[in-house]
Amino acid sequence: MMPCCSKTICNGCDYANKIRELEGQLQQKCPQERLQPTCPFCRHPAPNSEEGIKKNFMKRVDVNDPIAICDMGTMRGEEGDVDSAIEYWTKAAALGNIVAHHNLACMYRKGQCVEKDAKKELHHWEEAAIGGNPSARYHLGCYESERFKYERAVKHWIIAANLGDD
Secondary structure, three states: OOOOOOOOOOHHHHHHHHHHHHHHHHOOOOOOOOOOOEOOOOOOEOOOOHHHHHHHHHHHHHOOOHHHHHHHHHHHHHHOOHHHHHHHHHHHHHOOOHHHHHHHHHHHHHOOOOOOOHHHHHHHHHHHHHOOOHHHHHHHHHHHHHOOOHHHHHHHHHHHHHOOOO
8 A cells, every 4th residue: 555645556557657767767867866756646756764654644544544544443453452443443434444344343243342243243244245345245144144044145155256255
């Protein structure tokens, strides 16, 4: 994810951007001057330090970018601050981030740092599934199967498989 615009860039696009930048440097009148690398999407200069990356990332969080907020929740969770992670994921989910919905559904299912809540779990699975999350579709299939609604379960599993869930 790019810290300037929260866009995810594949390796091919990253490579193409580097080639474009190198060609631009070759066409300069003074080739000794190096151009600063830029983001392929927004052309914002890439930060050259960890501090610059964090600064750009926090700017994205401050402007309520749901992807950046969800990623901040993930970082907090990895650091062990699960309560803060849940707060960030809740905010990102309210802004429509499907990964945040998926993460919250997992938390409510396990009862990890939140009280187990089947209704909230189901709500977040449904929101994530509507957004196109294959894992959420799989879990909805499991939910329907547990309630002996096999026809609905199979439909969810087929959709999950078509979305790439193994």
